[in-house]
Amino acid sequence: MQIKEQSKTYDVIIVGSGAGGGMSTKILSEAGLSVAVVEAGPYFDPADPAQKTQMKWPWESPRRGAGSRNRPFGDFDSAYGGWDIEGEPYTAEPGTKFGWFRSHMLGGRTNHWGRISLRFGPKDFKRHDQDGLSDNWPIGYEDVRPYYDKVDKLIGVFGSRENLPNDPDGFFLPAPKPRLHELYYIKGARKANIPVYPSRLSILTKRINQDRGVCFYCSQCNRGCQIHADFSSGTCLIFPAQKKGGQIDLYVNAMVREVTTDSNGRATGVSYINKEDRKEYKLKGRIVVLAASACSSARILLNSKSEQHPNGLGNSSGIVGHYLHDSTGASRSAFVPELLNRKTFNEDGVGGMHVYTPWWLDNKKLDFPRGYHLEIWGGMGMPSYGFGFNPNDLNKFFGGRIGGYGDTLRADVTKYYGAMIGISGRGESVPQKENRCEIDPEVVDEWGIPVLKFNYKWTEHEFNQGRHMQETFETIFDAMGAELLGDAPGKDRDFGLLAPGEIIHEVGTTRMGNDPKTSVTNKFQQLHDVANVFICDGGPFVSQADKNPTWTILALAWRTSDYIVDQLNKQNL
Numbered sequence: 087m088q089i090k091e092q093s094k095t096y097d098v099i100i101v102g103s104g105a106g107g108g109m110s111t112k113i114l115s116e117a118g119l120s121v122a123v124v125e126a127g128p129y130f131d132p133a134d135p136a137q138k139t140q141m142k143w144p145w146e147s148p149r150r151g152a153g154s155r156n157r158p159f160g161d162f163d164s165a166y167g168g169w170d171i172e173g174e175p176y177t178a179e180p181g182t183k184f185g186w187f188r189s190h191m192l193g194g195r196t197n198h199w200g201r202i203s204l205r206f207g208p209k210d211f212k213r214h215d216q217d218g219l220s221d222n223w224p225i226g227y228e229d230v231r232p233y234y235d236k237v238d239k240l241i242g243v244f245g246s247r248e249n250l251p252n253d254p255d256g257f258f259l260p261a262p263k264p265r266l267h268e269l270y271y272i273k274g275a276r277k278a279n280i281p282v283y284p285s286r287l288s289i290l291t292k293r294i295n296q297d298r299g300v301c302f303y304c305s306q307c308n309r310g311c312q313i314h315a316d317f318s319s320g321t322c323l324i325f326p327a328q329k330k331g332g333q334i335d336l337y338v339n340a341m342v343r344e345v346t347t348d349s350n351g352r353a354t355g356v357s358y359i360n361k362e363d364r365k366e367y368k369l370k371g372r373i374v375v376l377a378a379s380a381c382s383s384a385r386i387l388l389n390s391k392s393e394q395h396p397n398g399l400g401n402s403s404g405i406v407g408h409y410l411h412d413s414t415g416a417s418r419s420a421f422v423p424e425l426l427n428r429k430t431f432n433e434d435g436v437g438g439m440h441v442y443t444p445w446w447l448d449n450k451k452l453d454f455p456r457g458y459h460l461e462i463w464g465g466m467g468m469p470s471y472g473f474g475f476n477p478n479d480l481n482k483f484f485g486g487r488i489g490g491y492g493d494t495l496r497a498d499v500t501k502y503y504g505a506m507i508g509i510s511g512r513g514e515s516v517p518q519k520e521n522r523c524e525i526d527p528e529v530v531d532e533w534g535i536p537v538l539k540f541n542y543k544w545t546e547h548e549f550n551q552g553r554h555m556q557e558t559f560e561t562i563f564d565a566m567g568a569e570l571l572g573d574a575p576g577k578d579r580d581f582g583l584l585a586p587g588e589i590i591h592e593v594g595t596t597r598m599g600n601d602p603k604t605s606v607t608n609k610f611q612q613l614h615d616v617a618n619v620f621i622c623d624g625g626p627f628v629s630q631a632d633k634n635p636t637w638t639i640l641a642l643a644w645r646t647s648d649y650i651v652d653q654l655n656k657q658n659l
Contacts, residue, residue, distance in 0.1 A: 104194025108319030115332030127190030132310025207252030274566025307437025351394030458513030
């Protein structure tokens with residue numbers, strides 16, 4: 087097959103346009119570098135009338151709001167992709183399971199996330215010192231703190247200063263007030279001696295510049311904000327960089343096959359398949375930044391084989407793809423009798439929780455090593471398809487009439503609507519070397535690119551953590567006077583833990599470290615083996631915290647971008 091090669095040589099080629107790719111694009115372009123952004127999905131702007139779904143009624147969608155294969159969270163959700171993409175399979179070792187969520191579009195998965203924007207704390211970077219498991223990061227909180235500060239100020243995050251030792255404060259916008267269901271959570275949690283604090287979400291409750299609006303509480307962040315009040319990479323990083331005159335060329339619908347190298351093993355650019363004409367192209371660049379997500383970047387490296395890199399680019403250690411780990415996740419829901427027959431009114435708020443509980447216990451007194459935070463959901467948000475619950479299930483639970491319709495059904499929905507509360511735990515798993523993704527030698531996608539094969543199992547650490555989550559849920563619900571729905575999942579159901587990958591916080595496949603024999607990148611996310619290739623997604627994470635990774639990906643990408651500029655100025659690259 088003929089490969090078409092572009093004549094232009096870019097200073098930097100960035101693969102992926104999510105959190106890490108967007109931040110790298112902004113910082114490097116504003117430093118005067120020419121940048122090519124290569125994105126596997128289409129162009130996306132939530133303010134574009136042709137793409138805008140915000141403020142539309144569910145019944146305006148083809149499936150009245152219901153999900154589809156490529157829009158699993160509903161037809162109006164802004165994520166194009168999901169766990170199952172036609173023509174782009176992945177496989178798993180028998181007896182294991184991993185759910186790989188991909189969002190192929192400009193902005194990547196920053197178009198679909200809870201906007202929970204938490205800093206890792208001092209302990210999170212040095213977990214081995216706390217429990218003797220896995221490894222410490224080669225950097226500490228003080229190395230990243232200046233960049234967390236910059237991200238807070240650039241993007242905006244609401245919250246409150248609480249002086250918690252491992253949940254560092256930042257620069258916060260005013261936090262919204264708790265809604266009624268959250269007040270009930272506060273009541274139950276405090277009665278159970280579990281602390282509650284305002285959430286920390288990257289949603290503007292106060293204007294920070296003239297380019298972005300202020301949240302008007304429609305609760306539809308998942309659809310993409312037309313006034314750019316919440317954070318997405320395209321709207322908050324790439325578009326502003328373009329507006330400032332950055333030398334940025336966007337290559338969308340471009341599936342990267344590999345990083346190309348010369349006879350010395352140095353990166354020369356990337357090759358990609360144009361999804362529209364199905365032809366292969368090459369881009370040339372002095373530096374390559376992979377920010378395609380932890381698993382996608384690992385896949386690209388492993389497929390980038392050459393005489394100089396027979397095991398894949400940056401893989402002399404054999405570590406690429408290993409130490410894959412995701413957040414743990416479990417949930418429970420309950421019914422609050424005191425909230426029956428509420429008067430219906432709009433209490434949507436921001437597109438996420440207004441309060442949360444960070445980890446509050448000492449793991450040395452427990453039978454699992456690392457913690458979890460609690461997220462709260464419920465209230466009277468606008469229904470999607472259906473009602474969000476089955477009133478007959480509640481009628482059965484309370485011994486009422488089952489199978490009503492017409493006026494009876496409407497009365498049941500009115501009676502129960504807004505009386506449901508859910509709590510979810512999101513916890514830290516312990517990285518295991520053998521939890522990994524690798525190239526399947528027998529399967530390719532529709533573009534002819536070898537796919538990933540996953541091998542991942544939870545350990546007793548995660549199962550014990552899941553059991554503790556369930557006990558905590560019951561304690562809080564009991565304290566608030568709620569009626570639990572269904573039985574607590576036991577060991578036979580993994581204590582309700584979702585499969586690895588399904589929380590969409592996967593990290594660790596290109597872990598950083600000082601020793602090239604046991605890590606893939608150095609502390610600046612630069613490949614040990616190839617000096618002009620950098621990883622700016624969650625891949626370099628040595629460990630996940632009990633926190634969403636996005637804020638840390640953004641901070642580290644800024645730090646790495648500053649390092650790239652510095653090294654170029656010193657003529658080291």
